[in-house]
Amino acid sequence: MKNKIVVIGSSNVDLIMKMDRLPEKGETITDAGFFQVYGGKGANQAVGAARAGGNVAFVNCVGNDAYTPQMLENFRNDGLDIRFVFQETDIASGHALVMIGGEGNNYLSVAPGANYKLTPELIDRSMPVIDEAAMIIMQYEIPVETIKYVFRIAEAKDIPVMWNFAPARSFDLSYVAKTAILVVNETEAAFLCGQQVETDEEVELAAKKLQELGASLVIITLGKRGAFALSAIEKVAVPAFKVNAVDTTSAGDVFCGSFAVAQTEGKSLTDSLRFASAASAICVTRIGAQPSAPTRKEIDEFIGNNYVEKSHSIVI
Ligand code: RIB
Numbered sequence: 040m041k042n043k044i045v046v047i048g049s050s051n052v053d054l055i056m057k058m059d060r061l062p063e064k065g066e067t068i069t070d071a072g073f074f075q076v077y078g079g080k081g082a083n084q085a086v087g088a089a090r091a092g093g094n095v096a097f098v099n100c101v102g103n104d105a106y107t108p109q110m111l112e113n114f115r116n117d118g119l120d121i122r123f124v125f126q127e128t129d130i131a132s133g134h135a136l137v138m139i140g141g142e143g144n145n146y147l148s149v150a151p152g153a154n155y156k157l158t159p160e161l162i163d164r165s166m167p168v169i170d171e172a173a174m175i176i177m178q179y180e181i182p183v184e185t186i187k188y189v190f191r192i193a194e195a196k197d198i199p200v201m202w203n204f205a206p207a208r209s210f211d212l213s214y215v216a217k218t219a220i221l222v223v224n225e226t227e228a229a230f231l232c233g234q235q236v237e238t239d240e241e242v243e244l245a246a247k248k249l250q251e252l253g254a255s256l257v258i259i260t261l262g263k264r265g266a267f268a269l270s271a272i273e274k275v276a277v278p279a280f281k282v283n284a285v286d287t288t289s290a291g292d293v294f295c296g297s298f299a300v301a302q303t304e305g306k307s308l309t310d311s312l313r314f315a316s317a318a319s320a321i322c323v324t325r326i327g328a329q330p331s332a333p334t335r336k337e338i339d340e341f342i343g344n345n346y347v348e349k350s351h352s353i354v355i
Contacts, residue, residue, distance in 0.1 A: 045172040047081065050097075052078070052135070056138050057286070058138065074327055081178055083289045083293065085176075086113075086296070086329045087289075087292055087296025087322075092304075097114060097120070097121055132152050149180065155182055169198070174200070179207075194217050228246075232249065266294070275353075318333050
């Protein structure tokens with residue numbers, strides 16, 4: 040049986056400033072700590088899935104700058120299949136400026152660079168690995184036409200797509216119907232549904248609306264409050280593990296990558312959510328995107344050592 044997870048998405052060089060608090064508009068903070076790490080939602084999800092134990096291929100386009108060789112070396116060290124990471128020579132790789140304040144809250148600004156060179160034509164060239172996929176994962180940091188193209192190919196080949204609709208921006212919502220697993224946070228859910236998503240009732244209502252748009256499984260991640268999932272047969276609320284967060288960057292990415300691993304291993308919805316929640320709980324205790332993604336051993340030990348309130352699972 041196929042078990043390959045094919046992540047089609049972005050990679051970035053993250054330049055991080057860590058401060059006690061985020062600056063006000065027009066303010067300069069003078070005692071920040073600086074870190075350069077590797078990020079990008081696609082790459083974070085691919086690395087998160089590989090460290091969680093998945094058999095992962097990454098389809099991406101990088102540029103030609105001083106940071107890129109190390110980024111590629113890291114992918115190899117994490118065991119990613121990068122046969123279809125393409126390289127453009129006349130552009131830099133994607134870059135992100137990340138400002139982290141107290142409690143791990145952040146501001147992000149992304150320059151897509153070579154990520155926007157991942158065209159449908161490069162997807163055609165990636166078909167050998169797409170044909171091996173048990174699941175495709177996408178986000179929203181590559182060109183819109185490429186995302187739509189992958190959705191159509193996946194539908195024709197009957198490959199389930201996990202779509203992390205992040206960062207939120209306008210899109211043809213008819214594509215939600217082609218999504219097997221839609222993962223959004225409260226902000227992204229609010230953007231898609233056109234309603235506030237704060238209370239438990241609003242979360243459930245938003246999930247229902249997204250289900251009505253055609254997603255087979257809807258997951259709304261809720262930060263410190265855990266995650267809520269709705270499928271045609273089940274609704275599950277999973278509480279979060281309690282940890283001291285220092286940086287929430289890429290917590291959602293690690294959630295997606297590890298959830299995909301759990302699902303391709305055949306874990307139940309509740310166990311998959313618990314596994315992904317544990318992985319993202321570990322992630323927020325560390326600084327930086329890819330350096331924070333935990334290994335399978337770390338996730339399993341964390342679940343064994345940390346009490347979490349019981350999940351509420353209802354068969355509909
Ligand atoms: O989700 C976090 C990621 O968003 C960062 O690593 C940054 O590169 C941006 O893509």
